[in-house]
Every structure is written in structure tokens, then in C-alpha cells.
Amino acid sequence: LAKTTQPISMDSYEGQEVNITCSHNNIATNDYITWYQQFPSQGPRFIIQGYKTKVTNEVASLFIPADRKSSTLSLPRVSLSDTAVYYCLVGGAYSGAGSYQLTFGKGTKLSVIP
């Protein structure tokens, strides 16, 4: 079961690029890496998913090194509305034993300062 580690909190000024790293040393071969954003009193919202190298969409980029033991979520030019908790999720591949292991990190609380 992949265990994930993220920084507890980060602060950033508006307009800056923010990089949040998640460590997942025992990621399995077929596991994917997914990032979610959560605002208070709401369910998490999907940001981006990747397997290796780099993935980019309209809101973020995800960098995954060759060994896949970590991943970095990059948010370009953050605004106040990006203040939220960001979770890294590892897993999803069917293990063949009737199990999909999905492990969330404890989350990183990002505070964007004006």
C-alpha cells in the first residue's frame, strides 16, 4: 500500500507559481498519481492525473520523475481563490486480489496572500 507524504502547509503571494511535492516511495508499477483540491465544507475536486513524465491541463501541471517516487503539482500564478487543501492520491491499479488500493495524503493547506 503506497504511503504518501506532503507538506502540511504552504503560503504564497498572489501571482506566484506554487509547487507542492508529494513523496510516495513505495508506489506500485501500475499506480497512477492524482491530485485533488478541497475547499471547506465541500468534497474534493479533481485537478490532474498522471503516470510518468509531465502532464499539463488548463489549471495545473504535474511533474513525475523517472523513478516515480515523488510528484510535484505546479499551480501557475495563484490567486486568492486557490486557497484550499491539496491532496495527492496514489493508486488505482487493480491488484488482482479484488482490490484497488487508493491512498490519499494528509493534504497540503495552501494559503494565498494578497
Next chain:
Amino acid sequence: ETGVTQTPRHLVMGMTNKKSLKCEQHLGHNAMYWYKQSAKKPLELMFVYSLEERVENNSVPSRFSPECPNSSHLFLHLHTLQPEDSALYLCASSQDKRGLAGGEQFFGPGTRLTVL
């Protein structure tokens, strides 16, 4: 609005009560999930149903009983809960590809459960 609804949004129950949480997804997805989110703890996956068949049960106590009558509805039946079961219970759905669960998951707003 994510296309996943949960009722009730808030629930207070005694330890001897029996209650049920309901989740409905309007996205045509083939997989549904129950998660527990406690204060200062990461999201914990409780159950996964893919194509209406339970494929994941992360050693959840038997006082939690899931039911998935069809691909759009998911229930979590609760009985004889403990105060430490107080938490936010989140439902999610996804369209799973062959051999992979947990693709882009769409979460409901959650049910805030308090056990007295």
C-alpha cells in the same frame, strides 16, 4: 454542482440508532465510492463498487454496511456507531477504465455525521 448528491447533509444520531446515508450520481459513471474524512486525518477509502459489485472493503467495521442497488445509487447503512465514527462521509463516482479504478472522481458535498 458535481453531479453527485448526498443526503442528508447533516446527521446526528445516538449510538443505538440505525440510519442510512444516500448518494446518487447523475453522470452515467460505473464506479462509486465511500470515503471517511475525520479531522486531522487523510481521506480514508471505505468501499468501492465497480459495475455494482463491491471490489474494495478496507477492513471497515461491520457497523457500516454499504449497498449499491444500481450504478447510480449508493447507500451506507449505519447501526450501533461509536462517537469516534463522527466524521464527514463523502461519496464519489468515476468512469473506470478496464483494470483501473479511481480515475477522475467526482465527489459529493458529504454528510457531516455526529454520533452522540
